[in-house]
Amino acid sequence: MRTLALIAGLVSLAHCTKRNTLISGVDLFPANGAKDVNPDTHLVLTFPSSPVIGSSGNVTVYDLEDGRLVDTLDLSIPSSPSPYGNGSTKANYSDSTTYQSNIIGGIDFYFYPIIVRDNVATIYLHNNRLDYNRTYSVTIGPAVLKSSDYSFNGITHNSSWTFTTKSRGPAPGVKEVTVAADGSADFNTVQGAIDWAPSNSLAKTTIHIKEGNYEELVYFQYKSNLVIRGQSRNKTIVGYPNNSAFNPPNRQGPSRRSAFSFKGVADLQISGFTITNYYRGQAEALLIDGIRVIVDRMNLNGSGDALTTYGTAYIADTTLWGDGDTILGYGSVFWKNSTVITRAGPVSWTRTGQGVHGNVMLNCTIIGGQGNSTFARLPDNKGGVQANWPYAEMVLLNTKTGGIALEGWGPVQGPPFDTFHLHLWEYNTMGLDGKAVDYSHRVNVSRQLTSPRDDSVVEKYSDPAFVLGGWTPVVS
Incomplete structure (x- = not known):
């Protein structure tokens, strides 16, 4: 957990606009005494230099009106069986250790109670x-966070950091809301806005996300007719450090290793953000599980299985x-005018089942790594029900390519099987220069x-x- 402050290349949390200086130049957000705060706010402390996260002590939040303890973060509890994301990717169901956990979209995830980026410490309440x-009143134990000069000794008085939330949320019947990390809109977090959106709605709801860095795990279920739209494709960034080691599988339930995922949705569109x-590792940027999902003008940056x-x-x-x-790829996906960049290894493992289409790419670009990537592999799946997915389908139409091995596809492994239903097809494949590639190998x-x-097939x-x-998709 402490090493998160050292991870290179991450975007620092944008400075919040409402601040209050407390003890050796440490600024607080929400400010002490702030009014009209969104209930989904994070607690943000900005230090003169990078602070260090402790391994003990509590962050507590009390309701000042009735004295209730609302939330506690105990820093002595480890974040995960693999808190740095570099351990086993297999679940150890005999492990009885208690880890930091948060219910997100109805599912239990391991999470970091505090993340430090540069000189900003963000506290994530449940x-x-x-x-x-x-x-509300916030207290922070002396061991929770330390400034480089050790002048910050926590916040121990219940009157030192208080704030009041908005009197009410979006009005009934509202169909558009806005997320802003600085608290200037309806919600501070993407998850907060999605939690608010109605489930299985017949009417369209739109969530606008302002420019900023939203470091949060996003997961939701059973939403419909929902549009999530970023203000800027490159400057609206939603992300989190997560993989199958940090959040290994549960006995039941969905995969938990993605930064952004959803299940059981219908008529969803995400547009214009990163x-x-x-x-x-096994670390999706995005996991799609739903029908009639549109992904439009997005940047998706993951690792192995970057998109499922x-x-x-x-x-x-x-x-x-x-x-x-x-x-x-388990689903039927139509790609258009998009680019897939694989830093190494195969571009896809397409697991299409019988009776459905797989990945079809029209006027797209595929760039492999080191010249030895292939479009799709079908490894021996240990003789299971699907064997090596004999109904797999990936069809490339007018695709520009670079870094792809001459054999194009594979490896296709396993015992002999009927390849009649296997659709590893391509039409008019080109190099990045627009010239036809050599099919001979x-x-x-x-x-x-x-x-x-094959004109009728291509059509x-x-x-x-x-x-x-x-389904004929219409981008909103």
């Missing part, structure tokens, strides 16, 4: 502990970065479509509705 129209997973898909999705004008198996289970022989696969089960 979600949904604060309410509207209440006054999602980054700051850890390497279930259901049906339309991805347009989006850039995806990953470290191998960059697309883990392509693996024999792939197929190179040509004109006029069908160029139509999103054909790939996505009759």
Whole structure:
């Protein structure tokens, strides 16, 4: 947990606008005595230099009106079985240790109670502990945070840091809300706004995210007719350090290793911002599980399995970065005018089931790593029900490529199987210079479509509705 302050290349938390100096130049957000604070606020302390996170002590929040203890963060509790994201990716169900946990979107995640970036320490209260129209007091034990000169000795008096939340949330019937990290809008956090949005709604709800860095785990379930839109593709950044070692699998429930994920959604659109997973390993930027999902003008920066898909999705004008198996594809996905960059290894592991389409890419760019990447691999899946996914489908139409091995596809492994239903297809594949690539070394289970022989196939696969089960996406 302490080493989080040293992770290079992360965007520092934007300075908050309402501040109050307390003890040796440490600024507080929300300011002491602040009014109209959003209940989903983080607690942010800005030091003159980078502080150090302790291994003991408590952060407590009390409701001053009735004296209730609202929340406690105990720094003696470890964040995770692998707090630096570099341990085992397998769950140890015999482990009885208590770890820091937070309920996000109805699911239990391990999390960091404090993250330090440069000289800013952000304290993450447990979600949904604060309410509207209440006054709260915050105390911080002397061992929780230390300034470099040791002049900060915590906040131990219940009157030293207080704030009052807004009298009420968005009015009933409101269909558009805004998120701003500095507290100037309806919500401070992306998760706070999503938690507010109605479930299984018949009417469209739009969440606008202002420019800023939102370092938070985002997860939600069973939302519908929801648009999440960033103010700036490059300057609105949602991310978190997470992977399958930091958040290993539960016995039941969804994968917890993504920075941003959702399950059971319908008619969702995310547009115009960046999602980054700051850890390497099995670490999705985004996990899609829903029907009629639109991903539009996004930057997705993950590691292994950087994007995992279930259901049906339309991805347009989006850039995806990953470290191998960059697309883990269970779903039917139509890609258009998008770029996939794999730093090493195969671009995808496509796990299409019988009766559905897989990844279809129209007018896209694929860049592999070190010249030895392939478009899709089908390793032996240990003889399971799916064997090595004999119905896998990945179709490339008018794709520009770089860093791809001459064989193009594979490895395709396992015992002999019927490849009749295997669709590893490509049409008019080009180099980054626009010149046709050499197909002569392509693996024999792939197929190179040509004109006029395959014009009808190319026409069908160029139509999103054909790939996505009759759905024609409309980007809002």
